[in-house]
Amino acid sequence: MFEPCRDVVCSFWSYLNQGPMTLTIFLHTLIVLPMIWIYFDEKKRLERGDIPNE
Amino acid sequence: MQGNKLYQSQELAIKYFTVAIILFGAQLLFGLVAAIQYLYPDFLFNTLDFSIARMLHINALVVWLLYAMIGAVYWLLPDEAGIEVVGIKLANIAFYILTAAVAVVVLVYLFVQVGPGKESTIWFITEGREYIEAPRWADIGIVAVVLVFLYNVYATVMRGRQTGILTVLMADLIALAGLYLAGMFYTDNIAVDQYWWWWVVHLWVEATWEVYVAAVGGYILIKTLNANRKVVEMWLWIEVAMMFGSGILGLGHHYFWIGTPEYWWEIGALFSALEPVPLIGLFVHVLYDWGKERGKGNEIKNVPAFAWLTVETFGNFLGAGVWGFMHTLPQINLYTHGTQWPAAHGHLAFYGAYVAIMISAMYIAVQGKAGLERLKMTKAGWWAISLISVGVLLMTVSLTVAAYTQTMVERGMHGATWEGYFAAQSNMWFLQGIGWRLVTGLAVIVGYGFLVYDLITCPKHQPVEEGETAAAAA
Amino acid sequence: MAQKVSVWTSNRFWRRSATWITGVASVLLILLTFDSMAQMKMGTAEDIAKKIDKRIPSPLVINYTIEYKLDPYRGHEIPIIGGEMQRKEGGIKSAYEKKEKFFGRDDYTEEEARALIHKGKLTIQAKNCMDCHTLLGNGAYYAPDLTKAWLDPTWETLAPAFNGKEYAMAAFLQDPPKMAMHERKMPNLGITEEEAKAVVAYLKFMSAIDTNGFPRNFGKIKGAVDARK
Ligand code: HEM
Numbered sequence: 231m232f233e234p235c236r237d238v239v240c241s242f243w244s245y246l247n248q249g250p251m252t253l254t255i256f257l258h259t260l261i262v263l264p265m266i267w268i269y270f271d272e273k274k275r276l277e278r279g280d281i282p283n284e
Numbered sequence: 285m286q287g288n289k290l291y292q293s294q295e296l297a298i299k300y301f302t303v304a305i306i307l308f309g310a311q312l313l314f315g316l317v318a319a320i321q322y323l324y325p326d327f328l329f330n331t332l333d334f335s336i337a338r339m340l341h342i343n344a345l346v347v348w349l350l351y352a353m354i355g356a357v358y359w360l361l362p363d364e365a366g367i368e369v370v371g372i373k374l375a376n377i378a379f380y381i382l383t384a385a386v387a388v389v390v391l392v393y394l395f396v397q398v399g400p401g402k403e404s405t406i407w408f409i410t411e412g413r414e415y416i417e418a419p420r421w422a423d424i425g426i427v428a429v430v431l432v433f434l435y436n437v438y439a440t441v442m443r444g445r446q447t448g449i450l451t452v453l454m455a456d457l458i459a460l461a462g463l464y465l466a467g468m469f470y471t472d473n474i475a476v477d478q479y480w481w482w483w484v485v486h487l488w489v490e491a492t493w494e495v496y497v498a499a500v501g502g503y504i505l506i507k508t509l510n511a512n513r514k515v516v517e518m519w520l521w522i523e524v525a526m527m528f529g530s531g532i533l534g535l536g537h538h539y540f541w542i543g544t545p546e547y548w549w550e551i552g553a554l555f556s557a558l559e560p561v562p563l564i565g566l567f568v569h570v571l572y573d574w575g576k577e578r579g580k581g582n583e584i585k586n587v588p589a590f591a592w593l594t595v596e597t598f599g600n601f602l603g604a605g606v607w608g609f610m611h612t613l614p615q616i617n618l619y620t621h622g623t624q625w626p627a628a629h630g631h632l633a634f635y636g637a638y639v640a641i642m643i644s645a646m647y648i649a650v651q652g653k654a655g656l657e658r659l660k661m662t663k664a665g666w667w668a669i670s671l672i673s674v675g676v677l678l679m680t681v682s683l684t685v686a687a688y689t690q691t692m693v694e695r696g697m698h699g700a701t702w703e704g705y706f707a708a709q710s711n712m713w714f715l716q717g718i719g720w721r722l723v724t725g726l727a728v729i730v731g732y733g734f735l736v737y738d739l740i741t742c743p744k745h746q747p748v749e750e751g752e753t754a755a756a757a758a
Numbered sequence: 759m760a761q762k763v764s765v766w767t768s769n770r771f772w773r774r775s776a777t778w779i780t781g782v783a784s785v786l787l788i789l790l791t792f793d794s795m796a797q798m799k800m801g802t803a804e805d806i807a808k809k810i811d812k813r814i815p816s817p818l819v820i821n822y823t824i825e826y827k828l829d830p831y832r833g834h835e836i837p838i839i840g841g842e843m844q845r846k847e848g849g850i851k852s853a854y855e856k857k858e859k860f861f862g863r864d865d866y867t868e869e870e871a872r873a874l875i876h877k878g879k880l881t882i883q884a885k886n887c888m889d890c891h892t893l894l895g896n897g898a899y900y901a902p903d904l905t906k907a908w909l910d911p912t913w914e915t916l917a918p919a920f921n922g923k924e925y926a927m928a929a930f931l932q933d934p935p936k937m938a939m940h941e942r943k944m945p946n947l948g949i950t951e952e953e954a955k956a957v958v959a960y961l962k963f964m965s966a967i968d969t970n971g972f973p974r975n976f977g978k979i980k981g982a983v984d985a986r987k
């Protein structure tokens with residue numbers, strides 16, 4: 231199931247590195263997911279109309 | 285043709301642009317020397333060796349782009365903020381100090397060239413690290429001047445109007461300046477050395493400079509097309525998100541083989557693979573705005589500036605996006621790393637992403653200085669943009685042929701040894717690629733001549749159309 | 759509820775997203791940098807004594823033989839310092855045992871070795887080596903890559919005439935045009951004897967850096983034939 235790390239030194243990041251995509255999918259998710267929250271937060275504010283026109 | 289009343293800051297911008305365009309000439313000249321040496325190694329051997337010519341070529345490139353970048357900010361800052369730049373006297377002094385320092389550094393490069401293997405050489409002659417060879421004393425001077433520049437920008441925006449373009453620029457410039465510090469120390473550990481060296485080189489050209497270009501490109505769109513500011517600024521934020529989102533961790537594509545942990549393979553490959561996305565965005569944005577304004581029957585107010593901006597978006601996408609992507613995955617990079625590949629990519633990327641937009645900004649200044657409502661393209665202007673753009677594109681193609689050959693022969697077939705290196709260098713395909721680079725380089729240099737001529741004279745040589753003369757006569 | 763709104767075209771939404779994304783990417787880069795820096799610290803005499811592999815080994819490696827071999831465990835070539843031994847997990851690793859004379863000695867102390875590579879690195883920068891050559895693949899492309907120059911077969915052929923390849927390399931560096939092998943010559947950069955020795959030490963040390971298998975197949979393929987000359 232898990233790919234053993236074969237680097238000189240194995241750190242947290244090397245363990246996340248389970249093949250060609252896992253580590254970056256993890257990092258991309260970390261970056262992109264909270265944008266969903268930002269989206270709904272903005273939507274709420276826009277609907278309330280409490281955003282000054284820029 | 286009467287002159288226009290400019291802000292003092294814009295007068296300063298013109299000084300920055302002037303030095304920039306002169307250094308651009310120097311860049312091309314030293315590039316020519318280096319290109320000749322590839323074919324005729326005895327050319328200027330022991331006088332101006334390849335290492336010195338190349339160092340001057342790429343240092344002049346970086347320095348003139350920085351000059352032009354600072355110049356463009358001094359140009360747009362009072363315009364955007366609506367007030368004269370705060371601390372303009374200091375800014376003028378800083379300009380002369382910087383220019384004097386650059387002159388001294390260049391003279392030392394040219395006439396001292398190398399030093400003994402001691403700390404004093406690093407401090408006073410050369411740091412010997414590609415692109416940032418400037419000796420330590422000059423580094424410190426550059427930091428001081430940049431602090432003045434940042435003070436100008438921040439103080440002005442605080443007092444004036446704070447637009448979205450200025451907000452992005454403020455955040456970006458501080459990161460850009462801060463990153464330079466990462467290249468200002470010495471270590472015996474060459475892996476650590478290169479790790480931080482890439483913080484300057486990559487995080488400049490693939491993050492902070494790209495965002496700078498997005499911001500200044502937005503300003504140019506507003507100036508040339510009257511593009512809607514709200515839309516421009518929305519695009520700008522999207523581009524910032526995508527450029528920093530991919531470019532910051534995309535740094536990993538330089539951490540495949542320099543003694544860094546293996547996890548960078550994955551991070552570098554997949555983040556940098558996304559770097560072309562915002563570049564497509566930039567390109568689409570400009571074409572979209574162009575189409576929209578044309579549809580409304582609006583004329584372009586500064587045709588050369590707009591043409592150069594179009595070259596920028598296309599060249600950026602092609603040179604950085606496509607040519608960058610071609611060698612960014614580690615499986616490929618294992619064989620292309622350290623061949624003519626990065627050179628091919630470097631030419632089109634630097635040209636497309638930065639040279640073109642700085643020339644565009646210069647045309648905005650030319651128009652502003654002349655006080656013309658509209659600036660049209662002259663014949664010389666067309667020659668300049670065509671010769672330089674086609675020249676650099678074909679140069680890149682030639683270098684790519686050489687690069688393929690080198691990758692295949694030296695890396696693939698000969699296992700990367702000294703012997704393999706020279707086997708590739710003497711291969712016919714390689715040699716002809718390098719030969720065409722010289723030819724296309726000469727075309728670029730002729731184009732440069734037209735460019736300088738046009739920047740100086742285009743307001744006086746505006747083509748007059750039939751209708752206009754009649755209107756003027758009436 | 760209120761009016762229909764478009765978040766996708768809201769500047770605020772994109773500004774907040776841009777700020778967030780930039781912030782997280784920067785924090786991640788900083789965390790990764792801490793991890794990498796820890797792994798990239800230069801090794802020590804103690805590491806060598808305990809046979810602990812370091813990505814950037816102790817400069818003491820100049821006392822040992824260095825080879826570049828395929829390690830089936832790592833899946834690519836790795837530097838083998840002082841002979842090879844079996845890994846517990848299968849594959850091979852450095853044994854740090856087999857010594858080799860370097861300018862007549864194989865007992866450099868850690869201080870001496872560090873001083874040598876310090877001088878070597880300074881010289882490499884002071885002479886702008888990187889503006890013709892690549893080191894670890896970075897630099898200019900006018901001359902061969904130096905990452906594994908110490909292991910280049912060319913030096914093996916020159917070694918006998920100089921009583922050892924380190925002497926051959928040092929002689930070359932002090933007057934490259936005299937020993938030029940191709941039309942494209944390396945210029946005389948005024949490298950002194952002391953500097954030359956230090957640079958060779960640096961090259962030997964650099965060839966022992968673990969570069970994740972770059973360059974591939976180094977020195978393995980002999981007598982390859984070009985498709986067309
Ligand atoms: C305007 C943006 C860019 C500029 C000006 C630029 C310029 C350069 C230059 C000059 C180098 C060579 C560095 C050296 O001398 O060693 C380089 C290397 C590289 N660039 Fe870019 N680049 C840009 C964007 C990109 C993008 C978007 C990608 C990927 C999609 C990319 C991928 C690479 C890779 C993989 C290398 C490393 C080559 C190697 O050392 O093996 N670049 N870039």
Ligand code: HEM
Pocket residue numbers: 312315316317318319322338341342345626627628630631634635639676721722724725726728729897898899900
């Ligand atoms: C706008 C024009 C140009 C730009 C932006 C530019 C940019 C660059 C850059 C970034 C590099 C470093 C490449 C790398 O390390 O990967 C470079 C190297 C070089 N350039 Fe240019 N250049 C331009 C024009 C020219 C011209 C006109 C010539 C020749 C006539 C030329 C000849 C060279 C040579 C010979 C090298 C050295 C490559 C090597 O190390 O092998 N360049 N240039």
Ligand SMILES: [Fe+2]
Pocket residue numbers: 486490534535537538
């Ligand atoms: Fe990069």
